[in-house]
Amino acid sequence: MFENGNPFRNFDGRRKIVLASILGVGLLLAATMPALNISVVPAVTAAPPEENPGEKVGQGKAKFDVVEASIADIHNAIKTNRATCVDIVQAYIDRAEAYNGVCTMLVTEDEAPVSPAFGRVIVGSPQIFPTETVDVDTVIPDRDQYVGLPLDLGRMETSVSDPAVQQQMGMRVGIPNAGQLNALETLNIRGERSVTCKGAFDAHPSTGPLPEGAPEVCEEFRQQPDALETAAMLDAKYGSNPPLDELPMYCTTVAVKDPYDTKDMRSTANNDVNFAMDVPPFDATLIERLREKGAIIFAKAQAHEFNAGPGNPGGPNTAETNLVGVGYAFSTWAGQSCNPYDTERVPRGSSSGSGVSVAANLATVAICEQTANSCQGPASRNGLALILTTKGVVPDSGGTGNQRYIDRAGILAKTVDDATIVLDAIKDPETGYFDPRDIHTAIATPLVPQDPYTSFLMDEKDVNKKPLEGMRLALLREHFVTPTANHVAMSNQIDNEAKTILRDKLGAELVESIDPDYPDDPDVPNLEYTFSDAFSEIIPRYIPEIFLRTDDDGNPLFAVPGWDVTSYEYLVALSNRQAPISPEIKVTQLAGLADFPDELSFKFEMDRYLQLRGDERITDWAAWVENAKFRQDSSRAGAENWALLDEAEEIVSEAKWGELALSDLARLAVMKVMYENDIDAFVYPENTVPPNKIGGPLVGSGSLGGITPFMQLPEIVVPAGFNQIIYEPEFRLNSAKTNYISVLDPDTPQTLMVNPMPVSILFFAGQGEEPTLLKIASAYEAATNHRAPPPDFGSLEEEP
Structure with missing residues (x-):
């Protein structure tokens, strides 16, 4: 794979530490520490240069296992000499070596096999793709009647970034019990972290001049230490006594969604694009701050390229093939990741790799990015905690195209506690959360508490004291609706969790919003002031043009019997709540109301x-x-x-200011409802539809997308158990026979998925209410401990 001779190519993962020692720890530290602004001070407990620290650690003690390890667990292991930072990083590298292979197979004509092919290098070896394929006729029916665009059948193609790398393209499915996940796109390992400077072109500076033909930029790039080298520097300086007050992220491995820039790894928004230099000259601000707090920026995570894709403004170019399938979260460079609880099923996107990597313990925590559901979806499908802050608290600069008001960086972790530690670590000691590169961080000072966010967390000792007593939580029934049989089990499960845990065990008072498609619950009081009341007061005063919208037949979209909704009289009466408002105007649809054409x-x-x-x-x-x-x-x-x-x-572009204005009005409506009803936070199931199979059909809206991004409101997602019930939908030709649609017939039988799949609960509140959400979410997590790791990706035999 490395035509220029990767110096690590012939060494397996566990021998790379030994190789680093052979090169000379002293020489390595002297060459690389200045790049991190760390002085070379040998630690008292550091292993001698000629020995491998990992071989000496834990003699006479139980070995430390990184599986399900928290940040505190890692710190404790280091402080008690059960592991060095190098050991910790190497353990995660070993897990990537074991589990980060290909987990999908191509869908082809008549199961035609493909030639052996090799992908990008992971821990010194190229990914190996399966040659067996799946017959397209087992995925879609009635192909002989299909008259649409040619199907985008599966195939292998050579990448444009590196002719030595191939990638799956077109239709594909998840491999049952694959034992592989493809969650990490690039690992921070010297020789494979850049295509521009691959192999010997990334040789350590201590090895001498670069080979002939090395791009000029590689000389500067190779000064950047990789993950193991950074860990060795930390060990050498701090040994078993790191200053955790100054470095709260000490030796915490972080996977980063690729749109966020990293100055030591390829950054191309997961796209197969041939940059002159595929590594940017700077870090995204939040990545820079995590490094400063001791984090190991360990890997770039696989994701849907360009987050949700580039979209299409319209024009002469149109698709010439048809990719049939739902739930793909794949890219041309990194391919598709798979759900660790069932590798046939989707991990959700677009931050799929961020979610999978933490769920399967390939990284300690991860940074995701959300425009609509791109963080909360992977959190719920992979059994993780998620923190998305008020827009502007976490800097979003240094990302490929994700700089708009609805985009936010999120924190994925196994627990709310770990995610909160990361949130505190992002705060700069001088400037706080403000970032001159991100205008959205110029937020009002009261929106950020003076105390650390971790100070608002509840733990297990608080659970029996009814810590949520005096708090009022509103069940957002608009997302408990069950339009199909597939929605019922998960909707009911979260309803039960809200009543038995949040109310009965933790002491919160529950109220519920009203939706005509959800039965009124006699056990939960209704909101006295509703979303319809708020919309009635706001829409006719500030955005009355919404009532001019019509369907394809010219009929008003928001008609009300007995009223002309386009008339002046109606608008005046509605603004005083003396006329009814269409039930089609819902809080769940506000982002859609802002669907202006946005060309640029x-x-x-x-x-x-x-x-x-x-x-x-x-x-x-x-x-x-x-x-x-x-x-x-x-x-x-x-x-x-x-x-x-x-x-x-x-x-x-009217859309830019139009969307932002409507966002403010929508947030105003939500806040009015919260104030009128004395609500502390809203609660709903993050998802009410079981995960579909990769490339398979899906019926029903899974997430309540767009609410918190559109309004820039904070949210926290917490694991809420597991569900195994499913009604499997199927593909069927549309009436014109030009495409395949997902169908769930009323008589579809109930079946059980191979493995129980995670279910999550979501909490959101007003701007700056992160402390309230952290109290609620951490109390719920402490009372339930629903998180359970995927059983197929457990400990390796030689964990440290």
Whole structure:
């Protein structure tokens, strides 16, 4: 794979520490510590240079297992000499070596096998793709009647970034019991963390000059220590006594969703694009701050490329093939990740790899990114805790295109406690959470508490004291609705959790919102002031043009019997709540009401980012398109249409200010409901539909997407147990026979999934109410301890 001779190519994961020692720890530290602004001070407890610290640790003691290890567990292991930081990092590398292989197989014509193929390098060896395939006729029916675009059948293709790397393209399915997850796109291992500077082009500075032909940028790049080298530096300086008050993230391995820049790893938004230098010259601000607090920036996580994809502004380019299937979260460079609880099923996206890596203990914590559901989906499908703060608390700068008001960085961890430690660590001791690179961080000071966020956490000793007594939680019934049989089990499960845990055990008072599609619960009082009341007061005063919207037949979308909703009289009466409002205007649909045409959003943000990155080849979006491959043909068409836009003609976009204005009004409506009803937080199931199979059909909306991103409100997701009940949908041709649609017939039998799959509960509140949410979420977590690791990805035989 490494035509330039990867110096680590012939060493397995467990021998890399030995190799580092052979190179000379003293030489390695002297060469790399200045890059991290750490002085070379040998620790009293450091192992001699000629020995491998991992071989000496724990003699006479139980070995430390990183599986399900918390940040506190890792710190305790280091302080009690049960593990060094190098041991910890090596353990995660070993797990990536064991579990980060390919977990999908291609869907082809008549199960035609493909030739042996090799992918990107993971822990010194290329990924190996399965040659067996699945017959397309076992995935979709009636193909002989299909008259749509040619199917995008599965195949292997050579990447444009590296001719030695191939990747699956087109239709694919998850391999049952694969034992592999493909969660991490790139590991921070010297020689494989960059394509531009791969192999010997990333040799440690202590080994001498770079080989002939090495790009000039590689000399500066190789000064960056990799994950093991950083761990060795920390061990050498601090030994078993790190200053945890100063370095709360000490030796915590972090996986980062690829859109966030890392100055020591490839950053291309998971896309197969041929940058002149595929590693950016800077870190995203939150990554920089985590490094400063002692974190090991361990890997870039697999994700759906460009978060939710580039979209399509319209234009002459159209898709020429049809990718059938739902739930793909894959990219042209890193492929598809799989759910660790059932590798046939989706992990949700777009931050799929971030979720899978933490769930399967391939990293301690992860950074995700959410525009609609991209963090909360992977959290719920992988049994994790998630913190998404008020927009502007966590800096979002240094990301590929994700700089808009609805985008946020999220923190995924196995527990609320760990996620909160990360949140506190992101705070700069001088500037707080403000970041000059991110205008959204210029938020009001009272929105951030003076005390650390960890000070608001509850633990198990608080559970029996009814810690939520005096708090009022509102069940958002709009997302308990059960339009299909598949929604029932998970909706009922969260309803039961709210009543038995939040109310009966923890002492909270429950109220519920009203939805005509959900039966009124006699055990839970209704809101006295409803969302309809708030919308009635706000919409006619500030956005009355919504009532001008019509369907395809010209009928008003929000008609009310006995009223002309476009009339002045109706608007005045509605504003005083003396006229009814359409039941179709719901809190769950507010983001959709802001669906203005937004011609420049994607291209503008990409060009803005690329100007700062300063790559010699990829200078703007048009250059990106010329040097890239896209995950499916519809993405290719959209990307090309973005490149064709005439900036001079399209510079004005009503959507940007229109969406932001409507966002403020929507948040105002939610806050009015909270104040009128004395609500501390809202509660609902993050998801009410079981996970579909990769590339398979899906019926029903899974998440209540867009509410907290659209309103910039904080949310926390917590594991709430498991569900095994499913009604499997199927593909069927549409009436025109031009495409396949997902169908769930009323007589579909109930079955059980192979393994129970995680279910999660979601809490959200007003801006700056993170302390309230942390109290609620941590109390619920302490009372239930629902998190359980995926059984197929347990401890390795030689964990440290």
